[in-house]
Amino acid sequence: MNLAIIPARSGSKGIKNKNLALLNNKPLLYYTVYAAKNSHFIDKIVLNSDGDEILEYGKTQDIDTLKRPIExxxxxxxxxxxxxxTLKFYKYYENIIFLQPTSPFRTYKHIDxxxxxxxxxxSNALISVTEYDNKILKAFIMSKKGYLQGICNNSYPFMPRQKLPKTYMSNGAIYIIKTDLFLKNPTFFQEKTTYYIMDEKSSLDIDSTKDLKKANTILQSSL
Incomplete structure (x- = not known):
């Protein structure tokens, strides 16, 4: 049995009431709820939020809702x-599938x-990622003694980019983890953590009005 948790805080600095902001005339939250409801591997969906308006919307979507405390x-x-x-109220699920509503282009097919x-x-856990510019491996950080050292090692900064390994960045769209392991060590990065690669468009994360406009443009151009 797999539990999908959708976190949707009411406060947002980038976009006011972001999770209910309209994207192609539907609340941003709609796209994640739709993806979760159509997945073949999700047995229960719970929307965790502090916002009454968000929770009321969740009820109209026929999913479970859980109000979190202000802290x-x-x-x-x-x-x-x-x-x-959430796990205080929803026990006995083997796996957790954590789906942030700021990833509207993550579909049920991606989840499956x-x-x-x-x-x-x-695997013990999975994190969705998108390919990232491996030039980051050529960066330096400052050592405790105030000298330069490679961010990863001291060879990468001087290697041609073509010889550097590929790098990936978490895109925030999908996290999967075994529940018992999470309860013992509450982090998504476990021993035997695998990855799921998504393309740039599917990885779009809504954090600002600029992101929202970009997402609207993408959706409207696909109609």
Whole structure:
């Protein structure tokens, strides 16, 4: 049995009431709820939010809703705390599928493909990623003694980019983890954490009005 958790805080600095902001005449939250409801591997969906308006919308979508306390709705509240709060009320699910509503182009097919990969590889966790410019490996950081050192090692900064390994960035769209392992060590990065690669468009994360306009343009151009 797999539990999908959708976190949707009411406060947002970039876009006011972001999770209900309209994207092609539908609330941003709609796209993640739709993807979760159409996945073949999700048995229960719970929307965790501090906002009454968000929770009311969740009820219209025929999914479970859970109100979080105000102390878990701050700018610095981390995902692990939201998940642990949810698991107090939703027990006995083997896996957690964590879906942030700021990824409207993550579809149910992405969720299903990611879960199959997680399952087939017998992984403990999965994080969705997008390919990232490997030039980052040529960067330096400052050592404790105030000298330069390579961000990864001292060879990469001087290697041709073509010889550097590929790099990937978490896109925030899909996180999967075994529940028992998360309860023991509440982080998505576990031993045997695999990945699911998504393209740039599917990885678009809505953080600002500029992102929202870009997403609207993409949707309208596809009609």
């Amino acid at each position: 878990l709705a701050q700018d610095d509240t981390t995902s692990d705390k939201v998940i642990l709060h 493909e990611a879960f199959l990969k997680f399952q087939e590889e017998q």
